[in-house]
Amino acid sequence: xxxxxxxxxxxxxxxxxxxxxxxxxxxxxxxxxxxxxxxxxxxxxxxxxxxxxxxxxxxxxxxxxxxxxxxxxxxxxxxxxxxxxxxxxxxxxxxxxxxxxxxxxxxxxxxxxxxxxxxxxxxxxxxxxxxxxxxxxxxxxxxxxxxxxxxxxxxxxxxxxxxxxxxxxxxxxxxxxxxxxxxxxxxxxxxxxxxxxxxxxxxxxxxxxxxxxxxxxxxxxxxxxxxxxxxxxxxxxxxxxxxxxxxxxxxxxxxxxxxxxxxxxxxxxxxxxxxxxxxxxxxxxxxxxxxxxxxxxxxxxxxxxxxxxxxxxxxxxxxxxxxxxxxxxxxxxxxxxxxxxxxxxxxxx
Amino acid sequence: xxxxxxxxxxxxxxxxxxxxxxxxxxxxxxxxxxxxxxxxxxxxxxxxxxxxxxxxxxxxxxxxxxxxxxxxxxxxxxxxxxxxxxxxxxxxxxxxxxxxxxxxxxxxxxxxxxxxxxxxxxxxxxxxxxxxxxxxxxxxxxxxxxxxxxxxxxxxxxxxxxxxxxxxxxxxxxxxxxxxxxxxxxxxxxxxxxxxxxxxxxxxxxxxxxxxxxxxxxxxxxxxxxxxxxxxxxxxxxxxxxxxxxxxxxxxxxxxxxxxxxxxxxxxxxxxxxxxxxxxxxxxxxxxxxxxxxxxxxxxxxxxxxxxxxxxxxxxxxxxxxxxxxxxxxxxxxxxxxxxxxxxxxxxx
Numbered sequence: 001x002x003x004x005x006x007x008x009x010x011x012x013x014x015x016x017x018x019x020x021x022x023x024x025x026x027x028x029x030x031x032x033x034x035x036x037x038x039x040x041x042x043x044x045x046x047x048x049x050x051x052x053x054x055x056x057x058x059x060x061x062x063x064x065x066x067x068x069x070x071x072x073x074x075x076x077x078x079x080x081x082x083x084x085x086x087x088x089x090x091x092x093x094x095x096x097x098x099x100x101x102x103x104x105x106x107x108x109x110x111x112x113x114x115x116x117x118x119x120x121x122x123x124x125x126x127x128x129x130x131x132x133x134x135x136x137x138x139x140x141x142x143x144x145x146x147x148x149x150x151x152x153x154x155x156x157x158x159x160x161x162x163x164x165x166x167x168x169x170x171x172x173x174x175x176x177x178x179x180x181x182x183x184x185x186x187x188x189x190x191x192x193x194x195x196x197x198x199x200x201x202x203x204x205x206x207x208x209x210x211x212x213x214x215x216x217x218x219x220x221x222x223x224x225x226x227x228x229x230x231x232x233x234x235x236x237x238x239x240x241x242x243x244x245x246x247x248x249x250x251x252x253x254x255x256x257x258x259x260x261x262x263x264x265x266x267x268x269x270x271x272x273x274x275x276x277x278x279x280x281x282x283x284x285x286x287x288x289x290x291x292x293x294x295x296x297x298x299x300x301x302x303x304x305x306x307x308x309x310x311x312x313x314x315x316x317x318x319x320x321x322x323x324x325x326x327x328x329x330x331x332x333x334x335x336x337x338x339x340x341x342x343x344x345x346x347x348x349x
Numbered sequence: 350x351x352x353x354x355x356x357x358x359x360x361x362x363x364x365x366x367x368x369x370x371x372x373x374x375x376x377x378x379x380x381x382x383x384x385x386x387x388x389x390x391x392x393x394x395x396x397x398x399x400x401x402x403x404x405x406x407x408x409x410x411x412x413x414x415x416x417x418x419x420x421x422x423x424x425x426x427x428x429x430x431x432x433x434x435x436x437x438x439x440x441x442x443x444x445x446x447x448x449x450x451x452x453x454x455x456x457x458x459x460x461x462x463x464x465x466x467x468x469x470x471x472x473x474x475x476x477x478x479x480x481x482x483x484x485x486x487x488x489x490x491x492x493x494x495x496x497x498x499x500x501x502x503x504x505x506x507x508x509x510x511x512x513x514x515x516x517x518x519x520x521x522x523x524x525x526x527x528x529x530x531x532x533x534x535x536x537x538x539x540x541x542x543x544x545x546x547x548x549x550x551x552x553x554x555x556x557x558x559x560x561x562x563x564x565x566x567x568x569x570x571x572x573x574x575x576x577x578x579x580x581x582x583x584x585x586x587x588x589x590x591x592x593x594x595x596x597x598x599x600x601x602x603x604x605x606x607x608x609x610x611x612x613x614x615x616x617x618x619x620x621x622x623x624x625x626x627x628x629x630x631x632x633x634x635x636x637x638x639x640x641x642x643x644x645x646x647x648x649x650x651x652x653x654x655x656x657x658x659x660x661x662x663x664x665x666x667x668x669x670x671x672x673x674x675x676x677x678x679x680x681x682x683x684x685x686x687x688x689x690x691x692x693x694x695x696x697x698x
Contacts, residue, residue: 062686154685292678299684306692307656314697328648329641335648336503343655346697348663
């Protein structure tokens with residue numbers, strides 16, 4: 001007789017023929033050794049650990065990162081953004097192919113806070129960067145998905161470290177979509193490239209405030225065929241617009257130029273601009289100073305993010321805030337007085 | 350025999366003829382009643398309470414503010430900033446005199462995080478705004494001193510509330526000095542006026558990045574005598590520069606104009622621009638929406654400031670951070686990992 005005990009869940013029946021072969025996980029040292037040897041499969045697996053939410057994975061990921069940091073830093077980190085329609089993917093494909101043709105090892109990462117694997121991010125759209133995707137000297141990794149902008153930034157910066165440890169000497173960080181991702185990408189790169197479209201008058205309308213001021217070079221794309229005259233006119237316009245801005249701290253004259261992905265010289269010219277920037281800023285000390293400042297800024301920004309997270313995720317605080325908001329909005333309660341009362345109890349143990 | 354007990358401090362000898370008459374402090378309700386009646390002496394005293402660091406004063410100040418809030422909001426709040434040499438004080442004096450001449454009651458406040466009473470702030474330099482200072486319909490108050498920018502912002506916003514309760518219908522917030530004060534002033538006003546100098550080519554060099562994008566109107570000052578042609582040329586230059594920026598959310602066409610403080614029409618024109626802005630944005634609902642958003646933003650910004658203050662002022666945290674900084678700067682420790690370890694223990698009790 002079979003007695004079924006009510007309330008106790010029965011195990012799912014398991015077929016004896018269905019044996020799942022679990023992959024043996026590498027040790028931290030094995031991960032690091034394989035990454036340093038340039039093993040892209042292990043590199044990919046390690047990046048997946050970085051992106052994981054399981055606490056076991058996070059512990060190992062942190063160990064791998066700390067060890068890889070000693071072998072990181074030897075790349076030039078390029079941020080690439082562009083107005084919609086500027087042909088960013090096409091440019092990165094042509095530019096990347098040029099880089100691998102001169103012997104560079106290139107990693108392309110994306111920062112896209114809105115991404116879910118299926119839409120928007122690199123390789124989600126299978127037609128993007130087809131040639132580069134199969135180039136053995138290029139490594140393309142889509143944006144981690146399902147994270148806040150701060151989370152994506154963190155994962156991307158940690159991925160840069162692993163890619164550098166794996167020997168990639170040019171790292172491209174691509175912004176995907178429109179939003180705040182430009183500022184975040186700018187904060188993690190040595191050189192920030194802005195791709196613009198030729199055209200007249202309205203072209204700045206599509207670009208977020210302040211982006212132009214962040215650029216280390218401004219490139220007008222699609223400068224070929226019957227578009228050449230317009231591209232040249234746009235170049236003059238942007239040159240005069242740039243003169244209105246104060247000079248950057250790095251003392252670099254931001255070049256404005258046109259580019260056609262069909263002309264090798266034209267693509268090579270972009271790399272020459274970047275190489276000249278690297279040379280100048282390494283000579284005048286800005287390059288390393290800038291990286292050190294970026295790390296310190298990242299540290300404080302991250303602490304401040306975490307402080308906010310720990311405060312706002314507290315249920316008691318949330319309830320109190322929700323009560324206060326309508327009164328503050330209506331001008332009946334001082335935001336200052338209310339703020340002090342709220343934060344008083346939030347302290348280091 | 351007189352025995353002097355060593356070690357015990359003797360009281361100072363007090364002349365029986367010197368009786369200090371201590372002013373009786375008003376009750377909160379008395380303060381509020383006098384402010385609502387437009388008593389400027391009491392208004393000044395209440396602002397001094399706001400600026401006080403004594404906890405007894407702060408308690409009363411908060412009570413006064415909460416009560417005055419019910420009668421606040423009925424003014425137009427103007428932010429005025431300018432490049433060095435644009436003649437801000439001269440402009441405010443002329444503009445202020447015009448406003449009182451048409452029956453307006455005007456309060457002029459300053460935001461100057463660097464100010465100590467003796468240097469820089471309004472009335473510190475006695476030659477500034479001489480006429481306005483003795484105008485019975487104008488109330489001028491220097492920037493609170495010895496505070497951080499966040500502190501100055503807080504005091505200034507609370508002072509706005511008291512001034513509005515006292516019946517002032519135009520509040521000018523002046524930025525003093527160069528720095529971040531523009532952003533802070535922008536965050537507390539309805540209309541932001543940028544004063545520029547005529548001249549050629551270099552004039553944007555003196556102005557902080559992003560300031561031009563914050564302006565609701567751009568006025569070229571000193572458009573008189575043999576400066577008129579240059580001012581008109583500058584007007585055309587700025588007009589075309591402004592076209593490069595995307596439109597503001599309030600749908601307002603940012604006007605660029607010239608102004609001479611010697612011409613009444615010219616000063617009146619600025620007020621007409623502001624009145625038109627007020628009319629348009631009240632009609633399309635932006636005015637009140639913008640104020641509500643400002644209050645909510647102030648609330649969150651203030652909470653975030655307080656969170657940082659409570660974290661960084663903690664000695665344990667400070668010691669740990671100081672140990673970590675050189676390692677982070679050198680790229681040996683991940684700013685992310687270090688940050689998490691630090692913030693873990695900072696929580697709401």
